C-alpha cells in the first residue's frame with residue numbers, strides 16, 4: 471500500500487506540473503484528493519494493515535496529501551498571474567478608466583422639507599405624532615366645529631368612503647387625537663406632519679393630494695405671543711435667515727381668534743411684499759374640551775402649513791403638479 475501511495479503521489483505531482491489549464495488542476499483535485507478520489511480509496515484499505523503500521527501510514531498519506539495540495543495551490547496562483555498579465559496587456563483594457571458609478575436615489579424634496587421641520591420642532595421640545603389618513607367624519611369635521619351644514623365644509627371638499635369615513639382634508643384631526651392621548655394633562659407640544667386629500671381640481675398651486683404639518687401647544691397661560699414667537703423662530707430656521715412675521719385675522723372654525731401668518735425677510739423695507747405662510751390661532755375652547763382638556767384651566771395654539779408649497783418656494787418650482795407626478799426627469803433635478 472505504501473508503494474501504491476508513492477506512485478499515486480508522484481503521478482499527481484507530475485500531472486500538476488504538466489497541467490495546461492486550471493481545468494486540468496481541478497481534475498487532479500477531484501480524482502486524487504476528492505471525497506471519492508484515489509487517496510480516500512487508499513485510506514479505506516488501512517484496516518488491512520497490521521495495527522502498528524496504521525498510524526505511520528496515515529501520517530504518510532497526510533504528508534503526501536499536503537504536498538499535492540501545496541503544488542495545486544502554487545500552480546493555480548501561477549495560472550492566475552498569467553491571466554492577470556494577459557488582461558493588463560489587452561489593449562481594450564484601460565485601468566485608468568473611471569469605474570461605473572452605482573446609481574443612488576435621493577429623498578423627495580417634500581420628504582426633505584418634512585424632515586427639516588421635524589428636526590426644528592424636536593429641538594424646540596415638541597414630539598412628532600401621527601394620525602390616520604382615513605379619518606372619521608367626527609374627527610375631521612364635527613369635533614373641529616365644522617358640522618355638516620357648515621359652509622367651511624365647502625372649502626375642504628373631500629373623498630368619502632362607502633363606510634362613511636373620509637380621507638382627511640387637513641392634519642387638524644391629529645390635534646384631537648394627540649390631546650386625547652395626553653389624557654387632559656398639560657403641557658402638550660406636538661407636531662403632526664402627513665398626507666392630506668381634497669376633492670379639488672388640480673392647478674399650479676393646488677393638488678388633490680398634498681402634505682401639511684400641524685402644530686399644537688397646550689398649557690396653562692399660553693397666549694398668542696407664544697405662538698408668534700415659536701412660529702417666527704421656526705420659519706427663520708426653516709428658511710435660513712431671520713424672518714419677520716405678521717398676523718392677519720382669518721376665520722378657521724377650530725380656533726378663536728384665528729390668523730393667517732405672513733412672512734418676509736427681517737429688515738425688509740416697509741413696502742416689501744409679505745408671503746402667506748400658514749394658518750394658525752388659539753385653539754377653540756370647544757376643541758380643547760373635545761380633546762379632554764379643561765378650557766378654563768388651559769389655553770393653546772395651533773397651526774397648519776402646506777409642506778409642498780415650502781418645497782416649491784425653496785426650489786423655484788412653479789407648478790405643484792410636478793411634485794407627485796413621478797416623472798424622474800423632474801425628480802432627478804433635486
Ligand code: FA5
Nearest residue numbers: 640642675676677680722749750751772773774775776
Ligand atoms: C387648514 O387646512 C387648517 N387646518 C390649517 C390650520 C391649522 C389653521 C391649525 C389654524 C390652526 P387651509 O385650508 O388654509 O387650512 O390649508 C393650509 C395650507 O395647506 C395652505 O396654506 C396651503 O399651503 C396648503 N393647501 C391647502 N390646499 C391645498 C391644495 N389643494 N394643494 C396644496 N396645498 C394646499
